[in-house]
Amino acid sequence: MQFIDYAEIEVEAGTGGDGIVAFRREKYVPAGGPAGGNGGWGGSVIFVANKNLQTLLDFRYARCFKADDGKRGGPSNRTGANGQNRVIEVPCGTLIYDRETGEILGDLVEKGQTLCVAAGGKGGLGNKHFLSNQNRAPDYALNGLPGEHRSLRLELKLLAEVGIIGLPNAGKSTLIAALSDARPKIANYPFTTLIPNLGVVRKPTGDGTVFADIPGLVKGAHEGIGLGHEFLRHIERTRLLLHLVDITSIDPITDYQTIQEELEAYGRGLSNRPQIIALNKVDAADEETIQFIKTELGNFNSYPIITISAVTKMRLEELLQIIWQTLELSRES
Known part of the structure; x- marks a missing residue:
């Protein structure tokens, strides 16, 4: 379809x-x-x-x-x-x-x-x-x-409470497949995902929350570069952004800043949306590198930072707990 x-x-x-x-x-x-x-x-x-x-x-x-x-x-x-x-x-x-x-x-x-x-x-x-x-x-x-x-x-504009953002190959599709019944196309090259993928993630209470994997965000996305210009609008309805960063990339810090700059440039309050930063693929990185990147990212903002592996499902339950807590706080504020 x-x-x-x-x-x-x-x-x-x-x-x-x-x-x-x-x-x-x-x-x-x-x-x-x-x-x-x-x-x-x-x-x-x-x-x-x-x-x-x-x-x-x-x-x-x-x-x-x-x-x-x-x-x-x-x-x-x-x-x-x-x-x-x-x-x-x-x-x-x-x-x-x-x-x-x-x-x-x-x-x-x-x-x-x-x-x-x-x-x-x-x-x-x-x-x-x-x-x-x-x-x-x-x-x-x-x-x-x-x-x-x-x-x-x-x-x-898709109706999803949680929008998963990040550069291509950060592992967004792998994560939404691990958390829900969604079965997106996954491969090791940019722009595998050409359309937003939706997945329903069950809460401990039994009700579900819709997650959306937003594809194609690259530098210049707000100007029509890549695929992000077409799909940035789908983030507007989300209440929480899950920013996935590939810790094995050449420069994870720059990767993070690139996406944040695109959110700021697009406007519509996206840069002020509550966020959680998830450092993905930590199973392929050494502990020293992980701690250095966590410290550097912590200097930019006070968002929660968690290390995960979408492939091995490492710490995904902890990630979900942080997501549920953050959503609950956003409802109360």
Whole structure:
């Protein structure tokens, strides 16, 4: 399945049905009068969040969505049927923008949450509506009004409490596979992960927390270099960042600083998000190197620092305990 997190579409609500001109013609009703019914309302375009969807792929092939028009009124004061609404399902976490104004129309984050983005047109009035003492036989009716038309931009931001960040080959995919049932592609070359991977990690209480492996962050990611420009937006909803550093790389300190600079440059408060630093692959490093890097990183900030090995699952339980504690503190603050 392709991961598509951006789409531009057109939506158009239905036009209201026309009112009609009609008169009662019954044999034994000497003064029948006007009896033209009103038109029905046009259908609206409504978005609904579906937790079973993970991508905006469907909008790559369908770009225009129109609701049904209302039906015209009928004789004997019969109102026309309303047009059928057009219901569009999107993944939870979808932001909907008006392309022309840039206004955020809605943010669908909860299962079943709905948003009407284009209201259907009102049905026209039949001649019955215009009956008065001054006009006992109106011979005119109104046409239905057109429905709203909008150009929309959809952006998907994954709903995950914990975002795993780091340079390519830091071991993010290996870690999320070790912590959850996610099975991402893993190999020893940059950009193995081309889409964000989601995994649910169970807490001791039994409920789950969603972790996201955010791929492709490199120097210049906020400017579109590498893959990070496409996926930095997915970190915006996370409450905690788990910064994975490959302790066996040529310069782990520079690696760490590179990611921090990208978060700062991207903005949107990412650099102020609570973080945990995990030094990965410690099973392949000597103790002196490990202690030196921990000391150096400790000089930059007061984030918790833990040494782990995602491959051997060394100290992963301790890492999870720190994550649960940090999330709990962030809820209380």
